[in-house]
Amino acid sequence: MKITRRDLIKASAATAVWGTFARVTAGFGDSLPSWNEGASKKAILAFVKDTTEKSSSKYVEPKDRVATFDQDGTLWTEHPLYTQAMFALDRLGKMAPQHPEWKETEPFKSVLTGDREAMGKFGEKDWMEIVAVTHAGMGTEEFLALVRPWITTAKAPRFDRLYTDLVYLPMLEVMRYLREKDYRTYIVTGGGQEFVRVYSDPTYGVAPEQVIGSSIVTKYDNSSGKPVLMREPKPFFIDDGPGKAIGINMFIGKRPCAAFGNSDGDRQMLEWTQAGDGGRLMMLVHHDDAMREYAYGPGGGLPDTQVGRFSDELFAAANKNGWIVISMKDDWKRVYSFER
Amino acid sequence: MKITRRDLIKASAATAVWGTFARVTAGFGDSLPSWNEGASKKAILAFVKDTTEKSSSKYVEPKDRVATFDQDGTLWTEHPLYTQAMFALDRLGKMAPQHPEWKETEPFKSVLTGDREAMGKFGEKDWMEIVAVTHAGMGTEEFLALVRPWITTAKAPRFDRLYTDLVYLPMLEVMRYLREKDYRTYIVTGGGQEFVRVYSDPTYGVAPEQVIGSSIVTKYDNSSGKPVLMREPKPFFIDDGPGKAIGINMFIGKRPCAAFGNSDGDRQMLEWTQAGDGGRLMMLVHHDDAMREYAYGPGGGLPDTQVGRFSDELFAAANKNGWIVISMKDDWKRVYSFER
Numbered sequence: 001m002k003i004t005r006r007d008l009i010k011a012s013a014a015t016a017v018w019g020t021f022a023r024v025t026a027g028f029g030d031s032l033p034s035w036n037e038g039a040s041k042k043a044i045l046a047f048v049k050d051t052t053e054k055s056s057s058k059y060v061e062p063k064d065r066v067a068t069f070d071q072d073g074t075l076w077t078e079h080p081l082y083t084q085a086m087f088a089l090d091r092l093g094k095m096a097p098q099h100p101e102w103k104e105t106e107p108f109k110s111v112l113t114g115d116r117e118a119m120g121k122f123g124e125k126d127w128m129e130i131v132a133v134t135h136a137g138m139g140t141e142e143f144l145a146l147v148r149p150w151i152t153t154a155k156a157p158r159f160d161r162l163y164t165d166l167v168y169l170p171m172l173e174v175m176r177y178l179r180e181k182d183y184r185t186y187i188v189t190g191g192g193q194e195f196v197r198v199y200s201d202p203t204y205g206v207a208p209e210q211v212i213g214s215s216i217v218t219k220y221d222n223s224s225g226k227p228v229l230m231r232e233p234k235p236f237f238i239d240d241g242p243g244k245a246i247g248i249n250m251f252i253g254k255r256p257c258a259a260f261g262n263s264d265g266d267r268q269m270l271e272w273t274q275a276g277d278g279g280r281l282m283m284l285v286h287h288d289d290a291m292r293e294y295a296y297g298p299g300g301g302l303p304d305t306q307v308g309r310f311s312d313e314l315f316a317a318a319n320k321n322g323w324i325v326i327s328m329k330d331d332w333k334r335v336y337s338f339e340r
Numbered sequence: 341m342k343i344t345r346r347d348l349i350k351a352s353a354a355t356a357v358w359g360t361f362a363r364v365t366a367g368f369g370d371s372l373p374s375w376n377e378g379a380s381k382k383a384i385l386a387f388v389k390d391t392t393e394k395s396s397s398k399y400v401e402p403k404d405r406v407a408t409f410d411q412d413g414t415l416w417t418e419h420p421l422y423t424q425a426m427f428a429l430d431r432l433g434k435m436a437p438q439h440p441e442w443k444e445t446e447p448f449k450s451v452l453t454g455d456r457e458a459m460g461k462f463g464e465k466d467w468m469e470i471v472a473v474t475h476a477g478m479g480t481e482e483f484l485a486l487v488r489p490w491i492t493t494a495k496a497p498r499f500d501r502l503y504t505d506l507v508y509l510p511m512l513e514v515m516r517y518l519r520e521k522d523y524r525t526y527i528v529t530g531g532g533q534e535f536v537r538v539y540s541d542p543t544y545g546v547a548p549e550q551v552i553g554s555s556i557v558t559k560y561d562n563s564s565g566k567p568v569l570m571r572e573p574k575p576f577f578i579d580d581g582p583g584k585a586i587g588i589n590m591f592i593g594k595r596p597c598a599a600f601g602n603s604d605g606d607r608q609m610l611e612w613t614q615a616g617d618g619g620r621l622m623m624l625v626h627h628d629d630a631m632r633e634y635a636y637g638p639g640g641g642l643p644d645t646q647v648g649r650f651s652d653e654l655f656a657a658a659n660k661n662g663w664i665v666i667s668m669k670d671d672w673k674r675v676y677s678f679e680r
Contacts, residue, residue, distance in 0.1 A: 063547065140589060197593045207403065208593035215590060220582030220608055227611050229589055242560030249480060249569055250555060251591060253537045253548035268560055271567050 031177040033333070034170040040283070040331040043324050044174060047281040051257055052181045058279035062182040066256045067281075068212075068248060068269060069175065071189035071196060073262040073308035074285050075204060077156065077166040079294040081307060084191050085127070086163070087150055091134040099133075108133075120306070132233030136216055139228035140194060147198045161338065164203045168285075169337045171260070175204060178258070186256075188248060189213045190240035190265055212251045214239045240265040245272035257281065263308040270323055282323040286310060289328040292335045300325075371517040373673070374510040380623070380671040383664050384514060387621040391597055392521045398619035402522040406596045407621075408552075408588060408609060409515065411529035411536060413602040413648035414625050415544060417496065417506040419634040421647060424531050425467070426503070427490055431474040439473075448473075460646070472573030476556055479568035480534060487538045501678065504543045508625075509677045511600070515544060518598070526596075528588060529553045530580035530605055552591045554579045580605040585612035597621065603648040610663055622663040626650060629669040632679075 035041040050058040051065065072078035081089075092102075092111050102108035107126035110118035122130075135143065156163050175185045187206050189196055193213030200206040217236045218229040239247045245268045248256060258281035259266070259273035270282040287294050287310070288302060296305040299315035318325050328335065375381040390398040391405065412418035421429075432442075432451050442448035447466035450458035462470075475483065496503050515525045527546050529536055533553030540546040557576045558569040579587045585608045588596060598621035599606070599613035610622040627634050627650070628642060638644040639655035658665050668675065 063541075193590070194593070201403075209591065211593065218586050218589065220585050220612075222608070222611060227585065227608070227615050229586060245560050245567065246558050246569060249558065250533070251549065253534070253551065268562070268567070271562060272560075275567050 031180070032170065032173050034173055036331055036333050038331055040324055040326045043281060043283070044177075047258060047279055048177065048181050051279040056279075060257055060278060064254060064257070065178075065181070065183040066186065066252060066254050067175075067178050067183045067258040068186045068188045068244075068256040068260070068273070069171070070244075070261040070263070070266045070269070071187050071191055073287065074260050074266070075167055075171050075187070076163070077168075077293060078308045079287075079296065079305070080158075082191065083156075083163045084195050086154065086156075087147065087195070088127075088130050088134040090150065090154065091146070092130060095133065128233075128235065131216070135192065135195075136231045136233040139221075139230055140218060141228075143194060143231055144198055147195055151199050159336075161336075164199055165338055166336060167203060168332070169334050169339075170332045171285075172204065172337075174260070175206070179205065183258075184210060186210045186212060186248075186252065188239065188244050188259075188269060190238070190243075192216075193239070212239055212247045214243075242268045244269035248272065259283075260285070262287070262310060264311050264314050267314060267317060270321070274321060274323075282321070283326055284310070284314070284318055284323055285326045285328060287328055288330075289332075289335070291329075292339075293328060371520070372510065372513050374513055376671055376673050378671055380664055380666045383621060383623070384517075387598060387619055388517065388521050391619040396619075400597055400618060404594060404597070405518075405521070405523040406526065406592060406594050407515075407518050407523045407598040408526045408528045408584075408596040408600070408613070409511070410584075410601040410603070410606045410609070411527050411531055413627065414600050414606070415507055415511050415527070416503070417508075417633060418648045419627075419636065419645070420498075422531065423496075423503045424535050426494065426496075427487065427535070428467075428470050428474040430490065430494065431486070432470060435473065468573075468575065471556070475532065475535075476571045476573040479561075479570055480558060481568070483534060483571055484538055487535055491539050499676075501676075504539055505678055506676060507543060508672070509674050509679075510672045511625075512544065512677075514600070515546070519545065523598075524550060526550045526552060526588075526592065528579065528584050528599075528609060530578070530583075532556075533579070552579055552587045554583075582608045584609035588612065599623075600625070602627070602650060604651050604654050607654055607657060610661075614661060614663075622661070623666055624650070624654070624658055624663055625666045625668060628667055629672075629675070631669075632675045633668060 032041055032044065050056050051060040053059065069075055072082050089111055092108065096102055096112055102112060107122055107129055151164060154163060155161060156166055159166060178185055185206055187196060187200060187204065187210065191213050193211055193215045196213050197208035197211045200208060200211045215236045217232040217234040219232055221228050221230050237243065237247065244266065248269065255276040256273045257276070257279060259269050260283045261269055262285040266284065274280050274282050286300060287296050288300060289295060295302050296308065297310050298304040299310040299312050372381055372384065390396050391400040393399065409415055412422050429451055432448065436442055436452055442452060447462055447469055491504060494503060495501060496506055499506060518525055525546055527536060527540060527544065527550065531553050533551055533555045536553050537548035537551045540548060540551045555576045557572040557574040559572055561568050561570050577583065577587065584606065588609065595616040596613045597619060599609050600623050601609055602625040606624065614620050614622055626640060627636050628640060629635060635642050636645040636648065637650050639650040639652050
């Protein structure tokens, strides 16, 4: 749809009430300017139309408009390593002088010597040990005070940009568009809930109370007369895989109408979303753009990875269930907002 | 402040814009009509003024306006027994024909024979066994489908009223008033999160996602092709005592500005609330009105109870910390909305 400046002037002259005019012209704008035309963009627009226009058979009341977004690999770049893991490794380096024993103890030794091959093979136990020393043993506010300066200064090496600059502009547009249509947008991440809450509002426009994530046990301690929630080196809730459906039910108590993910850990969130009635939208970001970002799968014949794995099985499930696979390469006109 | 019909007519004649008039006159209304004049009402009004007027040194941005409310004994009647316990006992009775072995097994035997003395001595283990058979072993949606018809029909014996009729009108007014001033009102209950979410919106105007409560473990099961969250007979999170501070941090990630409770299990919620900066309001409902509701303590020299215990220690903490104790008898003009 094309509208010339002349049309605008004519329209405005004919319209006595400016508010009405603004509302009418708003319909002419493209809410998803960073998306190329295609099936993905079409599906998003159709879903919003179906669920928010009162005349639609799939109309959803505003109070039930919930959309959930995985974070790593869905809203921002997760390669070569999750941002929170980078934070943990940075912090380990800063703490090392006080822990000479780490020079001889795994998994710390591999981190401190920069042994990327060994780190690539870290299992859950290794990461839990790293989380235990870098994320626990302090109060919640002390932890937030460590994350805040890091996230506003640390840079992703390949791009020499803040990690928060590596959010996907097309996904920000989807979130904003949904919120304009009275959807509440939740982040549902395998990452640490407290970590993500530090930057979720300025970065995504998502309030802390709309961030659902993994958490460790906290313990109430009022022994000093000023209560503290002490972070203990013990997992409490793992918001990944089936945990995403469980977390959504626990935190929201409503089933999402739309869910966006990018890896095997998002499968159950999409299944859970799809199992509801009415208009539904399930989408998976496929990282097939080594030029502008990264390319990995192994789904779609791309290199295998342990960070944000999109398996052949997930691809098959997407085909079977009608989930839409977003091709970063083909569907996104721009990936990051700093691109020209 | 008194305003006559004549004043209103004069004012409206003098005011060209009706919207402005409506906004101005709104200030004349009493937002808390069921409260008697006194320290409690004054404290609520002062708190709202302090935290919502931009010129105030204690001004709080709308996004940080959070108020938390315990449910049982704070928002509705909890005596002689918590409503959810009544649901469990009712359900036990309905299930009994299929479980002849319960006639000989405690704690079921005492429930089925109506042995109130034995039931009064039930410990956590007994109640967990009752919860296990009445609240678990089914999917979340199946559970909600049991609660819905019960809560809309079951009646509290003494009043012969729906349990949801036994909400405190003065507290509904506080919640409504806070929401008018852009506060988000959360329920933070030791009761079951899924149970309370069934009726929280119609009863209190609190959306399910703003109900924080105790929960049992749920397990994702997609074996039938339609995913179900199975409720397991195992506690996951106990939202009571220190758990209330932990739950608030976990679910909201923001510290409340105001907290309302009525028993020992609310103490840490009030401590946690008070430990923040700026305008604060901590209040405890004291059940000192045997005539209109119930009278129990033992704080304040009233009869002891295991249901919503308000201990002498809590009374002392309230005095020491400046928490306001609401006297149901003196502060509330009306308790329930069905009173004339």
